[in-house]
Amino acid sequence: MNKKTKYFGSIQYMRFSIGSTVLILILVIAGLSVARAENDLDELLDFNYEEEAESQDVVVADPLEAVNRGIFIFNDKAYIWVIDPVASTYKDVVAEDIRGCISSFFYNLEEPIRIFNAALQGRMSDSARILSRFVLNSILGVYGFADVATTEFNIPPVKATLGETFARWGVGDGCYLVIPFMGSSTVRDFTGDVIDSFGTSPYWYWTDYKFANDWPAMMSLYSTRQINRVSFRLGEYEDIKELTLDPYIAFRNVYYQKRAESDSN
Amino acid sequence: MRILYFFMGLLIFCTVGAPDVIAQKKQYPEPKEQLLPFVDRVLEVLVDKELQGAEKKIERRQKIMDLAQERFDFVEFSRLVLPDDQWKALSGGERDHFVSLFKKLLEFAYINKLEGYGDQKVVFVKQRFNKTRAVVHTKLIDEKSEEQVIYLMILRDNGWMIFDIVLQGTKDEKKVSILKNYRAQFKEIIANEQYSGLLKQLEERVADLEKKS
Numbered sequence: 332m333n334k335k336t337k338y339f340g341s342i343q344y345m346r347f348s349i350g351s352t353v354l355i356l357i358l359v360i361a362g363l364s365v366a367r368a369e370n371d372l373d374e375l376l377d378f379n380y381e382e383e384a385e386s387q388d389v390v391v392a393d394p395l396e397a398v399n400r401g402i403f404i405f406n407d408k409a410y411i412w413v414i415d416p417v418a419s420t421y422k423d424v425v426a427e428d429i430r431g432c433i434s435s436f437f438y439n440l441e442e443p444i445r446i447f448n449a450a451l452q453g454r455m456s457d458s459a460r461i462l463s464r465f466v467l468n469s470i471l472g473v474y475g476f477a478d479v480a481t482t483e484f485n486i487p488p489v490k491a492t493l494g495e496t497f498a499r500w501g502v503g504d505g506c507y508l509v510i511p512f513m514g515s516s517t518v519r520d521f522t523g524d525v526i527d528s529f530g531t532s533p534y535w536y537w538t539d540y541k542f543a544n545d546w547p548a549m550m551s552l553y554s555t556r557q558i559n560r561v562s563f564r565l566g567e568y569e570d571i572k573e574l575t576l577d578p579y580i581a582f583r584n585v586y587y588q589k590r591a592e593s594d595s596n
Numbered sequence: 597m598r599i600l601y602f603f604m605g606l607l608i609f610c611t612v613g614a615p616d617v618i619a620q621k622k623q624y625p626e627p628k629e630q631l632l633p634f635v636d637r638v639l640e641v642l643v644d645k646e647l648q649g650a651e652k653k654i655e656r657r658q659k660i661m662d663l664a665q666e667r668f669d670f671v672e673f674s675r676l677v678l679p680d681d682q683w684k685a686l687s688g689g690e691r692d693h694f695v696s697l698f699k700k701l702l703e704f705a706y707i708n709k710l711e712g713y714g715d716q717k718v719v720f721v722k723q724r725f726n727k728t729r730a731v732v733h734t735k736l737i738d739e740k741s742e743e744q745v746i747y748l749m750i751l752r753d754n755g756w757m758i759f760d761i762v763l764q765g766t767k768d769e770k771k772v773s774i775l776k777n778y779r780a781q782f783k784e785i786i787a788n789e790q791y792s793g794l795l796k797q798l799e800e801r802v803a804d805l806e807k808k809s
Contacts, residue, residue: 570708574805575778576782576794584776585777588772
């Protein structure tokens with residue numbers, strides 16, 4: 332018996348071979364799970380489309396459909412007869428750069444609410460990021476007319492609303508609502524929006540904290556913001572209406588889909 | 597000992613290597629290699645100088661629709677857009693009729709989406725695919741804006757075919773699937789007005805759109 336066969340029969344060899352087999356198995360399993368994790372990265376590659384679409388039809392209840400449809404029609408007319416003509420004229424008169432500045436300005440005014448909401452949701456790093464955006468844009472961006480935080484410091488906008496905070500705290504959606512002039516929402520989100528915009532809004536600074544005394548100022552602020560917002564998206568609404576059979580369901584479904592995605596995140 | 601190594605090698609090959617080898621056998625290009633040239637060709641038609649102007653609109657749209665025929669799986673799109681039992685209840689002829697109507701609506705929707713842009717280009721972002729289905733993320737870019745457009749594709753005899761388009765404005769906006777949106781509408785209409793009501797509405801809408809274009 333030569334040295335070589337002695338080695339192959341020995342305990343050391345058995346230890347080595349068992350050890351290496353186990354090692355290789357671990358590597359293979361690790362490799363496979365990495366490959367699987369990579370596939371999981373894309374939630375859209377989950378192809379149970381039939382079931383998924385089915386489940387999304389009932390994400391939020393809509394017991395007030397009759398009322399909601401009424402408000403939807405009202406919004407439709409308001410858009411066609413008032414908002415669209417005003418926004419179109421506004422778009423023609425005010426240059427795109429300036430409209431961009433105005434939009435940044437309003438966005439910056441609302442940042443303190445976001446700092447607060449992100450913190451209430453336990454997203455401390457987001458909260459800090461919004462705070463630094465607010466400071467940078469207010470000072471270097473001249474009262475927020477320029478979004479220098481994004482362009483110069485690479486800190487993009489972060490969203491945080493009271494509706495999300497409520498959701499984080501376990502408050503249910505309530506039901507689907509269509510809000511006059513605003514569109515799709517739910518009881519929870521709408522409550523959050525109202526508190527966000529009236530309760531904690533920094534717009535108060537201009538109106539001496541007295542809504543009743545200075546409602547024209549408040550109203551013109553809100554409508555300027557809204558018209559400015561619409562001026563970037565003119566024509567989109569008409570397109571959607573033309574290409575859908577039931578625009579009410581179409582808009583409601585867009586809201587549900589977005590909702591389902593933010594819930595799963 | 598050699599046998600042990602052989603089996604270990606076989607094990608590794610089966611778990612890691614084999615799917616790749618089998619995938620290569622099919623000889624299909626990757627999803628993005630079929631999708632991007634398609635979108636490019638559609639965009640070329642839209643900026644083609646010979647096809648500009650309102651009077652060339654019909655010709656331009658016809659070209660895009662011909663192109664769409666090559667890369668869209670309208671049958672799969674239609675199957676998934678109807679409630680499952682409704683699709684199963686349709687006869688072959690009825691299915692064809694529905695597919696042809698829904699196809700027209702989709703073509704208008706897709707063309708509409710693209711025509712909203714000026715001189716635009718499509719940029720590949722990422723793709724993921726398994727043996728039968730794929731997700732390809734792209735961006736539509738012009739000088740002012742960019743928009744995420746995600747294509748869902750299925751592998752057929754003639755390659756990877758689109759069966760859903762998912763739109764996402766900017767990166768932090770939420771995604772909206774065109775297929776799921778139509779599905780919700782169709783389901784509601786069938787519940788209230790039966791399938792015949794849905795067909796009637798589809799026919800009227802397509803006729804409207806054709807008149808306008």
